[in-house]
Amino acid sequence: MTRRLLLSHLSLILLVLLALEVPFGVFYARSELARFSHAAQQGAMTLAEVCEEKTERGLAADLPGLARAYGRRTGSRVLVAGHQGVVLTDTAARALVGKDLSAEPDIAAALRDHPAVGTRSDSSTGGEVLFVTVPGGSGATVPCVVRTVYGLGPLRTKVHATWLALGVVGLGVLAAVTLIGFALARSITRPVRALERATAQLAEGRITDPPATDHGPPELRRLAASFTRTATRLQHVLQAQQAFASDVSHQLKTPLTALRLRLENFEPHLAPCAQDSLDKALGELERLSRMVQGLLALARVENSAIGPEAVDLDAVVADRAAIWAAFADEQQVGLVVSGATAVRVWALPGALEQIIDNLLSNALRVSPPGTVITLAVVSASGEGCRTPAVAELHVTDQGPGMTETERHRAFDRFWRAPDADHDGTGLGLPMVRQLTRASGGEVTLEPAAGGGLDAVVRLRHAVTRTHREAVCARS
Incomplete structure (x- = not known):
């Protein structure tokens, strides 16, 4: 019973922890990704405005240095494309310079003055990255497009660390609840175990260790008191019954023996026609004697402690x-x-x-x-x-x-x-x-x-x- 109470208690606490920690962890992971995406989008828009100004002033030669400086500061890969989608600079691959990327979905959307934000797998790193592609300017013709790409490894590591912290906290709570629950379950089941011992003793014929009536919940205390009264009365009834059977059997032996002797003494004085009745009476007397002996034997067995x-x-x-x-x-x-x-x-x-x-x-x-x-x-x-x-x-x-x-x-x-x-x-x-x-x-x-x-x-x-x-x- 202690184990069942403890398991039910732990199951309830586990459900509560899961109901609290899992939504919190999911919400935290999503909020961190949203915050990171928002910050990346704001930075990309600021960089796009600067690139637009450089392009309109004819200072396109400054774009590679500007992109490298931004990439070092934010830890991102920066790509800048012209108004036709041709790559002007790329901090990760110089081979892309001069390549037309207007057919790529995010570049095409930015050229139409629609920013694009999302995640995708990166074949070069084998991990997942966040990309932010924003237009540099607005209107019918977009002077330039800026794409910034961030690796999500550090963010995933941070989220995993948070999940690990939640797991450790949950295990600590479960451990503390286990100790408290075990103590509570033991205190609740202690009167039940006492009742079980008393019941086993009653089955053997005598209660030597009656259950305490001042421990445990009120319902169990009342149950222990009722059981003690019932067991005591039952013991008295059984003892009285056994004593009665034993005493009656002993008391009957002497008169039965005397009766048999008196009947046998009648035999020489009876007429032959009464001999059959005497034999039947002696037979019934013998049967009654065996019955008394049987009752004595049963009483000895029931009262025996051997x-x-x-x-x-x-x-x-x-x-x-x-x-x-x-x-x-x-x-x-x-x-x-x-x-x-x-x-x-x-x-x-x-x-x-x-x-x-x-x-x-x-x-x-x-x-x-x-x-x-x-x-x-x-x-x-x-x-x-x-x-x-x-x-x-x-x-x-x-x-x-x-x-x-x-x-x-x-x-x-x-x-x-x-x-x-x-x-x-x-x-x-x-x-x-x-x-x-x-x-x-x-x-x-x-x-x-x-x-x-x-x-x-x-x-x-x-x-x-x-x-x-x-x-x-x-x-």
Whole structure:
């Protein structure tokens, strides 16, 4: 934001400088050329009057000296032609003396008593020159014509120096404005940066550095005060919610255990016809106990401040597969492990075990006998050295699968598929997602090839910064 404010400020100042300096430079160049032309025309007219007087008195021999003296004084080339356009003297080329120039436009115009002023390129110098051709006298017959030619190099140099001075002044103004604008932009965006830090802290669960409410523009001060009040209230609400879930779960464990014992004590005294009802009541009680355990686990994850650690993914997968192999054999379901080895990922301590246990439990509930559950580890490289590499754990079953809507809702707490015939609590997949996100990863449900469901857990590779920089340097 600081950069954008500074760029917008500089762009506006640059437009103002261009609007001021460019017209001034153009006007200065034109006015200098006009002033120079006017002075040259006045001098040429004065010289023409003197030449006219010399010609009328029969003193044409004085014209070369007069022209040379004028040329030295003004730095110009002087040419004087008679009443028929024949060159009488030329300070630059004696070869032109006696040559008829009456056909040249400026000489012809002057012979008709019309002065001519303009610029043209000079083949001898290769530059641009200013010429002034004026008649010596007036009337039907013009006694003589005077042409003075000035090189425009010094004038162009002066104009260029002025443009350079304007450019230096403009750069100096831009530099000063940059410093002032940067200071102003920093002062304006400082409250915004404080709000950004506070928002990031709030996303992590607790604000340790609240934004100051006494700095910056009034609007930002009011915004910071409103944000602080909202964040404080939100933290209290979240803490109360987490404390409530944790306290209720803990308080429910004891009465549930006592209730189970009392129901089991009824079993010897019940009639055989009531045995089925007792078994169903015990089953529902078991489901309620698992739900309480799930709520406790979710509350621990949400309240946990432990950071991820490097974990050997394939070792954990192999260990959990070995433990669940007996349960899979009871249901006549195969359990296959495949994929990459020696893959280390970032995860919370114990999170991978809970993730795999929940995914395998769900997969076994929906897998028909004679099918196979596959646990596959896939290592994927990041795009370039800036994107971290990830590892994917695929838990694929051959059950009935889910529709796209069901896959999106499966991570909602207590949600169960409409046609579910098992005693799940609806907390397994929400716990998987919470543990995965707390470990810095993501989990998705995708349709498996040939039917069934593919639960994909993506976690970041546990690669040290030094090792990653070495790999990037080699690539």
